[in-house]
Amino acid sequence: MSVQDYYATTYLTCNVEYSFWASWKGVAYPTHAMQLISFPLQILAFYIIIKKTPTVMKSVSWPLLLNHSLCTGLDIGLCSGGTPYVFLPVAGIFGLGTLSWFGIPFTIQLFVGLIIGNGAVCSYVYLFEIRSSSLPQNRFKITRKSTRLLYHAIVFFYNCSCLLFFLTNPADQEAAKLHALTRYPCPTTEFFEFPVTILLTDQNVIQFISFIFLPSMILQTAGNIIFHAFCAVYYLYIAPSKSVSKETQKNQKAFLIGILLQTCIPLMFISGPLIILAIAYSFGYYSQEMMNLSIVCAAFHGVAQSVAVITVHHHYRKTAKKMIWKIICKESRSTVRLAEASSRLFRSRDLS
Known part of the structure; x- marks a missing residue:
């Protein structure tokens, strides 16, 4: 039996009701709209970082620019370039972005996207490390x-070791x-109407990724960020240097609070929905609506990250x-000039 035979026969017994949020439109339309909203904000953030960074922040302008560049690349990939539609129970996925319209295989899109995503994650480690190492009294500074x-490089390539799992992709799709379909017999119709790629079929590999690799990747990344953040907090608030002026310490504290907020605010839009999805799935509950809404919520990361930077x-x-x-002032002046011109025109008509 082929997949199309299954769709024409066995699938007819499934009671899968249409839902906008479960369909491809529920992923594509909101994420593409978010791209239109976030892109001007991302450009504004680029301009401010490059052109308006003051002298007191020059040492961190490059880490900020790198972080924003990688996050912007990740958001463009998620919202418009390679927007994913995911069948979580069977590790199935296909693309709804412009790259798929140009015929680029989604495995290539996903491969590049994971590199950019890992780079974005590691750029936060870099941002906190630079902040921590800039404190002269920090005994752990690099x-x-x-x-x-x-x-x-160790942090980045450890995270990128997830790319090795592409070698386990089944050749016979x-x-x-x-x-x-034996494990998830009634997916949405998109499973049959789009070029879905099944990434993994070996349950041992899936369990290794779910329970060992992903937790270790999260722990090592979060551990590095927390370590550098703790060092910065300790040497700024608990054991501050007596040789550094109060004004400098004030600027250092303000920037530390800034990067903490810059990290936490956008992270909520990705980690929050994914944690809820993971908890629900671990208790045996899964719906395509929840999966799609998690991706839509993650699409807000671009707006949140750019607004946070600014x-x-x-x-x-x-x-x-x-x-x-x-x-605003320029628009107000234009409006006033237009009103004055209109007033003069009406007066000239009245006099004539």
Whole structure:
């Protein structure tokens, strides 16, 4: 039996009601709309980081720019380039983005997307490490460029070791889909109407990824961030240097709070829905609506991350306010000139 034979016969016994949020439209339309909203904010954040970073923040301008660049690449991939539709119970996936319209296989999109995503995650480690190492009294600071390069390479390549699982992708996708249907017999019709790729079929590999690899990746990344954040907090609040001026310490504390907020605010839009989805799935509950809504919530990351960069840092917030006020004043002057011109026109008509 082929997949199409299954769709024409066995699938007819399934009672799968149509739902917008369970369909491909429930993923594609909201995420593409979010891309239109987030892109101007991302460009504004780029401009402010590159052109308006003050002297006191120059040492962290490159980490901020790298972090924003990678997060923007991740968001573009999620919202418009390679928007994923995921069948979680069978590790099935296909793309709804522009790259799929151009015929690029989704496995290639996913491979590149994971590299960018891992880079975005590791850029937060880099951001906190730079902040921590800039404190002269920090005994754990990294001073040599070669040591820093090696440290961050280890963090990055450990996370990228997930790419090795692409070697376990089933070559016979038809057989993999039929096997998937034995475990998840009534997916949405998208399973049959789109070029779905089954990433994994070996249950041992799936369990290894779910219970060993992913937790270890999360722990090592979070552990590195927490360690550097703790060092910064300790040497700024608990054991501050007496040789550093109060003004400098004030700026250092403000920037630390800024990057904490810059990290936590966007992270909520990705981690929150995924944690809820994982808990529900672990208790045996799964719905395609919940899966799709998790992806839609993750699409808000682009807006949240750009707004966070612009607003949580005092100098950037001040610059953004000036730019917005300048635009408002310009529009007001244009409106006043238009009103004056209209008034003069009506007066000339009345006199004639």
